Amino acid sequence: MLKIKNLYSSINNTLIIKNLNLKINNGEIHILMGPNGSGKSTLSYIITGKPKYKINKGKIIFCKKIINTLSPDKISKLGIFLSFQNPIEIDGITMFNFFKNIKKKNNLKKIYKLCKILNIDKKDLYRFFNLGFSGGEKKKNEILQMLILKPKFIILDEIDSGLDIDTIKLLFKIIKHYLKNNPKCSLLIITHNTNIIKYIIPNRVHIIYNGSIILSGNSELIYRIEKNGYYSLIKKKHNDK
């Protein structure tokens, strides 16, 4: 589904992604981990085409199509969805109004149904977009939009940060249910929290450091991170070289 080949990318002439390779097949769940500032969120922005980032070298291929030259709205339309770590607020635009803009055929009944699943108060649809929402409400709004847009490929950037345990559980239950109904859909989870394994079992785990993926493995890798921390793994890798 998604293939990243020898990717080099920079922002303001500073190289931040260096020779990064990643392959995610249909229906797979991948977890991308790494210490703060290693380039996790950056990678999600580059995949989704954020204009600030320049691709110096390499390719991003999605469903056999090179996407690194496309504008972010076109990339979104291909079926890539990013759940933001810090979703923005828009004053004067209600949630429902915004939803009408992301999908033309929006059925109010259907949105009400989705709200019920997500435990969102119907009245919230008439509040201004994310304005005065709590962290949990904002993240629920992200997942609500995911369910509206029905993407083929989902990136969750720090979905679990700052949420209470019940909300995390609820969100992962919904995400897993979505994947079950859309078996071809793939998922990339970005986190630095090893607890993630309690909620979802990945096919692959990658460690990103200094702009490249230095170690990949199965879910067992998470336990190693939890036990030893990132730096011992990074150091070991360096010594192996």
Added chain:
Amino acid sequence: MNKNIKKSLKKNKYNYGFYTKIKSKTFPLGLNSKIIKRISKIKNEPEWMTTLRLKSYYYWKKNKKKYPEWANLQYKKLNFNKISYFSGIKNKKDKRIIKTFDKLGLPINKRNNTVSIDYVFDSISINTTYNKILKKHGIIFCSISEAIIKYQKLIKKYLGSVVPYYDNFYSSLNTAVFSDGSFCYIPKGIKCPIDLSTYFRINNGKIGQFERTLIIVDEGGSVSYLEGCTAPIRQNNQLHAAVVELIALKNSKIKYSTVQNWYPGDKNGKGGIYNFVTKRGICKKKSKISWIQVETGSSVTWKYPSCILEGDNSIGEFRSISLSKNYQQIDTGSKMIHIGKNTSSLIISKGISTNYSKNTYRGLVKICKSAKNSKNYTQCDSLLIGNKCSTYTYPNIISMNKTSKIEHESTISKIEEEQIFYCNQRGISKEKAMAIIVSGFSYNIITKLPLEFALEAKELLNIELENSVG
């Protein structure tokens, strides 16, 4: 607005820029007492009116050097001898006029149940619809020319009572040469059942349009009035100098909405209307005046709709959205003069600047000694798009007593890349994303407009923006 209009606007065209070829009587260029007498004569005005015009003219001539230059505007000084001060079509029933207004989306003959419209074409009022229904309630709504002849008592009492001819440079000029405009009188206790509206169209190339509007609402009455404006595309700059006076007597209410969309000039700032307007209302006891304006047109705008809160417990409101693009310059705001006790005023001004344009808020809140326990709340928000435009705020606040409360809030923001990217990530294009953010920014003004106008204003803001991305 139909799809074709949208399409042409997308190509950065001003859609109302067509010219109607029509036989009209246009005065020679320049201004002198002869011209003024001719204007007065052509309109069959009573003598006192001619005298008032001449008085204003001499005053204007005497003070010609006091050309107002204090505004935050840069433009070529006008040559008042290169303007024609009157252009009237020969036949009011000419089919081409009906066609013109049809083309502008305001058919004269097609009945619209919610609005009565007065159509002003260059210097003349063409037709006022729905007069019969209004007459039933004793409401007078006609052109000011007609009113000067038919309702002399009211005109003599109120014309120039809020904006006297000696008020400012353009009010002197306007009083001397004003050609037409609307007059409205709402009798005691009558709530006007339909919206009243005037549509101004400048057609002729060298004419200056000097509209004069007077609205009087008697005790306990209320009215909602709408004003719209367009002009053809021309290379040269044209002058529009209007005076609007509102009189709200005891317990009455006036809501005055404007969507100003005069030709704004081309991409390089050539041509366009100079819009120099004096709008002011007086509030008697417990009355209320609300000004709502959406300013998207004109190359230069100079306009400060104001309220004199003379009566106790009266209320003045001003809500404005101004959108400037290319090389447009807008200097707008409001004046709230508190005289009566317990008076309150509200100013909400939202400016959106794009390209190379300049958008200024200028305001005065003056609470006189007599205005005990008065309140004002002012909010000025500016939104910048791109990095070559500019925005300015000049608030002037004067309080002369200790029991009043004044609040001023002001923000300047840029559309953030993060917001645009977020919308993009949801499949919304950059242009659409900007439109969404701007419409959110203007939300609490647009929602105050009468419904039909609100839709038009919203479309206008959206379309105008589609061209300013980049």
